[in-house]
Amino acid sequence: MAYLGIPQNTIAVLQKYHFNFQKKFGQNFLIDTTVLDRIISSAEITKEDCVLEIGPGIGTMTQYLAERAGSVVAVEIDKALIPILEETLQDYDNVTVINDDILKVDINRLVEEKNGGRPIKVVANLPYYITTPIIMGLFESRVPLKSITIMVQKEVADRMQVGPGTKDYGALSLAVQYYAKPEIVANVPPNCFIPRPNVGSAVIRLTRHETPRVQVKDEAFLFALIRASFNQRRKTLVNGLGNAAELKLGKEKVAQALAQMGLSATIRGEALTLEQFAQLSDLLV
Numbered sequence: 001m002a003y004l005g006i007p008q009n010t011i012a013v014l015q016k017y018h019f020n021f022q023k024k025f026g027q028n029f030l031i032d033t034t035v036l037d038r039i040i041s042s043a044e045i046t047k048e049d050c051v052l053e054i055g056p057g058i059g060t061m062t063q064y065l066a067e068r069a070g071s072v073v074a075v076e077i078d079k080a081l082i083p084i085l086e087e088t089l090q091d092y093d094n095v096t097v098i099n100d101d102i103l104k105v106d107i108n109r110l111v112e113e114k115n116g117g118r119p120i121k122v123v124a125n126l127p128y129y130i131t132t133p134i135i136m137g138l139f140e141s142r143v144p145l146k147s148i149t150i151m152v153q154k155e156v157a158d159r160m161q162v163g164p165g166t167k168d169y170g171a172l173s174l175a176v177q178y179y180a181k182p183e184i185v186a187n188v189p190p191n192c193f194i195p196r197p198n199v200g201s202a203v204i205r206l207t208r209h210e211t212p213r214v215q216v217k218d219e220a221f222l223f224a225l226i227r228a229s230f231n232q233r234r235k236t237l238v239n240g241l242g243n244a245a246e247l248k249l250g251k252e253k254v255a256q257a258l259a260q261m262g263l264s265a266t267i268r269g270e271a272l273t274l275e276q277f278a279q280l281s282d283l284l285v
Helices: 007-016 033-043 060-068 080-088 107-115 128-140 154-161 171-179 220-230 236-244 252-258 274-284
Strands: 050-054 071-076 095-099 121-123 145-153 181-190 199-208
Touching: 007 080, 007 252, 033 121, 033 154, 033 181, 033 199, 050 060, 050 107, 060 071, 060 080, 060 121, 071 080, 071 107, 080 095, 095 171, 107 121, 128 145, 128 154, 128 171, 145 181, 154 171, 154 181, 154 199, 154 220, 171 181, 171 199, 171 220, 171 274, 220 236, 220 274, 252 274
Parallel strands: 050 071, 050 121, 071 095, 121 145
Antiparallel strands: 145 199, 181 199
16 A cells, blocks of 8 residues: 655655755655645556656655556666665565666667557656656657656746747747647645755646647757747747758748748747747748
8 A cells, every 4th residue: 555645654764764865866755645646647547557657766656656557667866765665665566666867768668678569658756957858858759658747847837838929938838739738737835745845846747649739841840940949039030040050041031931921020939839830840941
């Protein structure tokens, strides 16, 4: 029975092992059973699922996942946590713990080995400093997955789900929405963690699109175009894209493409939808 969501049980385990939190790993452990239940229910975990958990910590969410999933693969970078995980997960025979850096793991190979190449679900309380590289790594490497349900900084969750014309809208919003449908399923205050983070958190579910939301001639060029559009937010697209050395476009070509789309030469990137960026990309590639 999962017991680590209760604060005093977590504290007892940490004290037993004289565990010191590592700031470099962004460690904040969940101590709220309501939030844990919400994450598991939002991820819609069943016995049919193989779940990849990134950063299990002392195994708090891992216990919950193991009780509901067919199998769980937990990747933990901090070797000091491995003996703790061996104890806290000893009653579960469907969990594999891997001591490694998730950014260096061949996840496609892992999915092949552990789930016969069938789509997995990712569930994680992510270290906030590497949220974006992890999420984009999962999408860009074409890992077969159904959904990603993750705890992230509230501000980052907001950026993932907003649309054009808002201050939070940017390259991350467009990249996430290209691959998945984002939905914030819970806001989580700092007192739900030990130690308390300095910022509010949110649980967001990213449900993978079966095919990307837009089709383009050159996906790499689309993302280069999007990044250049937001590198200097206050610039117009004609200036921002026209001056972007990596794109080699020139202002005139950008202005012509925008005119073809019926858009003003003074428009900024924050005003364009994903569909418009796709159209612009195909005109400029």
